[in-house]
Amino acid sequence: MQSILPGECTPEASAGRGTAAVTGAAGFIGSHLVDLLLAQGHRVLGLDSLAVGYSAAQKRANLREATANPRFRLVVDDIRRARLAESLSGVDTVYHLAAKAGVQDSWHDSDIWDVNVAGAQAVLSAALTAGARRVVLASSSSVYGDSATAGGARALSPTSPYGATKAACEHLAGVYARRGLDVVVLRYFTVFGPRQRPDMAMHRIIESTRPQGPAFCRRGTGEQTREYTYVSDVAAATLAAGTASRAAGRTLDIGGGCRHSLNEVIAAVTAIRGTAARVRGVPSAAGDPQATVADGEQARLVLDWAPATGLHQGLAEQAAWHRRAWAAPPAQRDHDPAATSEQNLAAATAAF
Numbered sequence: 001m002q003s004i005l006p007g008e009c010t011p012e013a014s015a016g017r018g019t020a021a022v023t024g025a026a027g028f029i030g031s032h033l034v035d036l037l038l039a040q041g042h043r044v045l046g047l048d049s050l051a052v053g054y055s056a057a058q059k060r061a062n063l064r065e066a067t068a069n070p071r072f073r074l075v076v077d078d079i080r081r082a083r084l085a086e087s088l089s090g091v092d093t094v095y096h097l098a099a100k101a102g103v104q105d106s107w108h109d110s111d112i113w114d115v116n117v118a119g120a121q122a123v124l125s126a127a128l129t130a131g132a133r134r135v136v137l138a139s140s141s142s143v144y145g146d147s148a149t150a151g152g153a154r155a156l157s158p159t160s161p162y163g164a165t166k167a168a169c170e171h172l173a174g175v176y177a178r179r180g181l182d183v184v185v186l187r188y189f190t191v192f193g194p195r196q197r198p199d200m201a202m203h204r205i206i207e208s209t210r211p212q213g214p215a216f217c218r219r220g221t222g223e224q225t226r227e228y229t230y231v232s233d234v235a236a237a238t239l240a241a242g243t244a245s246r247a248a249g250r251t252l253d254i255g256g257g258c259r260h261s262l263n264e265v266i267a268a269v270t271a272i273r274g275t276a277a278r279v280r281g282v283p284s285a286a287g288d289p290q291a292t293v294a295d296g297e298q299a300r301l302v303l304d305w306a307p308a309t310g311l312h313q314g315l316a317e318q319a320a321w322h323r324r325a326w327a328a329p330p331a332q333r334d335h336d337p338a339a340t341s342e343q344n345l346a347a348a349t350a351a352f
């Protein structure tokens with residue numbers, strides 16, 4: 001169902017030439033991308049149902065600054081139902097980030113294929129009809145499964161339903177590219193920073209340092225490693241993928257260049273917070289790769305982009321965001337600590 005609120009517009013409203021559209025605009029990465037596009041002078045049309053994943057209140061808080069900007073419009077609707085081609089009329093670049101993200105929930109989620117794959121097709125089809133110059137599609141390191149390791153084959157071999165939906169979206173991008181649409185695919189590697197989704201590991205580790213916070217459920221030994229990517233770096237790479245001429249038709253890894261084990265992340269959070277993260281060991285999970293390693297060279301060459309923020313600096317920024325939320329009155333919180341508690345057991349491992 002479509003709703004119209006202050007700062008929001010009807011899908012029929014013309015966006016105007018030079019406008020960027022961001023699906024999943026109210027989400028973790030999408031909202032940072034919106035902020036960056038606005039800071040660089042773009043007009044931005046955001047599309048988000050606010051209904052997938054965690055609370056709509058957190059998503060609205062993610063867009064607090066953007067909704068005060070006259071160059072921003074938000075359509076609250078499902079991309080599979082919205083009259084997207086009309087919405088995208090006059091849009092130059094479409095950044096497609098809307099999805100159900102996360103590995104573990106995807107094992108039990110019969111809707112994920114429809115949200116992610118039918119959603120991507122709706123966006124690609126509408127972008128083609130509307131004559132958009134380029135689509136940037138958010139994919140994931142999850143398409144690699146266990147093959148994105150140092151010296152690994154780097155083949156499309158997902159090990160979870162979520163990864164399989166992302167691989168299918170990449171194939172769809174290829175289908176629409178054959179019809180003349182310029183699609184750039186970005187495979188994000190574990191993204192962290194302020195506004196991180198409440199199901200993700202770092203969010204839950206930081207919440208576990210509160211006296212009333214739930215213990216963090218660590219899957220397996222904690223020695224599994226991830227390439228962590230700070231969210232502002234991801235937003236910068238995504239914007240560059242929308243504008244760089246050399247990026248046309250490319251598929252690129254977007255990785256932060258720093259690889260750490262989950263145990264190192266737990267230790268880093270403990271050091272930053274000055275309070276031990278509370279950890280409960282649980283068995284390792286299906287679909288959880290032992291390591292992820294990005295090929296950063298292609299993004300450097302094609303996008304002239306390199307990550308700027310490492311683990312400790314980025315985690316300190318994220319912890320500061322959590323602290324601000326804890327200190328705020330409930331109505332003004334940037335996220336809902338209770339949501340973390342509810343999701344902790346259900347989503348008991350890092351989401352990628």
Ligand SMILES: NC(=O)c1ccc[n+]([C@@H]2O[C@H](COP(=O)([O-])OP(=O)(O)OC[C@H]3O[C@@H](n4cnc5c(N)ncnc54)[C@H](O)[C@@H]3O)[C@@H](O)[C@H]2O)c1
Binds near residue numbers: 078098139189
């Ligand atoms: N966060 C990560 O580490 C990571 C890693 C790899 C890939 N990705 C990908 O990046 C993108 C953004 O991820 P995120 O972590 O910001 O997730 P998020 O859940 O915070 O954001 C996704 C947003 O999309 C919206 N959405 C979902 N389905 C929709 C639909 N059908 N119609 C309209 N809106 C819809 C949700 O309401 C949400 O606000 C996703 O495509 C995800 O798969 C994320």
